[in-house]
Amino acid sequence: MKLSYLWKGLPGHPIHPPLTDATIGAYTAATVMAIASVVGVAHVAAANGWWLALVIGLITTALTATTGFLDWLTIEWGSPLWWTATWHLLSMLTATAFFLVATLVGHAGYKHGAVDAGPFVLTLVGFGFLTLGGWLGGAVVYVHGMRVLNLVEEPAGRAMAPAAHPEKQEAAKG
Numbered sequence: 001m002k003l004s005y006l007w008k009g010l011p012g013h014p015i016h017p018p019l020t021d022a023t024i025g026a027y028t029a030a031t032v033m034a035i036a037s038v039v040g041v042a043h044v045a046a047a048n049g050w051w052l053a054l055v056i057g058l059i060t061t062a063l064t065a066t067t068g069f070l071d072w073l074t075i076e077w078g079s080p081l082w083w084t085a086t087w088h089l090l091s092m093l094t095a096t097a098f099f100l101v102a103t104l105v106g107h108a109g110y111k112h113g114a115v116d117a118g119p120f121v122l123t124l125v126g127f128g129f130l131t132l133g134g135w136l137g138g139a140v141v142y143v144h145g146m147r148v149l150n151l152v153e154e155p156a157g158r159a160m161a162p163a164a165h166p167e168k169q170e171a172a173k174g
Helices: 016-039 043-072 080-112 117-142 166-173
Strands: none
Touching: 016 043, 016 080, 016 117, 043 080, 043 117, 080 117
């Protein structure tokens, strides 16, 4: 097993996309809870959940961003894929900055059980950039096909295997 599998993932199974699920999920939960607190559905509990979800999102962002950045470094500079991935990276960094500021400024709201207006707006803006970044990340995979093995006829058991398809390995050697 290659050491690079720790940050790149296995052939056909990159590590960055599953990490994005955890990060986007945490930030989405934070946004929903912020809205619930502001409209008064579950004021105190939602405010506490909002802040904790932001903290979890920031923690998972560290791993997600690291693996994404390492993938980004492998892209041919100036190519259409590189531009899409670069806008994805910038959007996600912007979202993270808004979420970080919301977390720092909003800690007082967490302590008194309310999401205040400033942190609420920061959370919404962060979520907007997160959505844009997720859309661009999807384009990196589904439009440009980065790190995707196109093996649609592969049997399910073989599709879960950690190695590339033997025909693909031979093509890469030749």
